[in-house]
Amino acid sequence: MANQFLIATHGRLAEGFYESVKFFNSQIENVHYLNAYVNHNDFEMEFIEKVKELSGLSLIVFTDIPGGSVNRIASKHMATFGYKVISGINLSVLLELVFSTENMNEETIERLVTSSREQLVFMNKLIEEMEGKEFTDD
Structure with missing residues (x-):
């Protein structure tokens, strides 16, 4: 089963990230936003x-600010619903994770976050x- 991704941010940033992902692949169906x-x-x-709507699926939640209210809410419920949270979202890592065919276990996520x-x-x-x-290589 494909990984599911939920982008949750303050204001309309989540929608912007979602639209950017759709720009690169308009057929993608496993990315959601709030x-x-x-x-x-x-x-x-x-x-x-x-999250309940996506329950039973391998879910990764992206948030914008590690100390922000959106991230605190996502982190508060991660044990109950069994999803993973990545905070400090940027388009590069979002695209890398969304388009990856790898299993999104903790080691893979940690490696991608580090990179x-x-x-x-x-x-x-x-x-x-x-x-x-360039000037010193001659």
């Missing part, structure tokens, strides 16, 4: 309903270092 605090004030109830930390790059510094290297 925009917190946009249409309803009881995000926790809405979250629990969505995603290297994807946050200060480009000015990187380009400066690369340009400096």
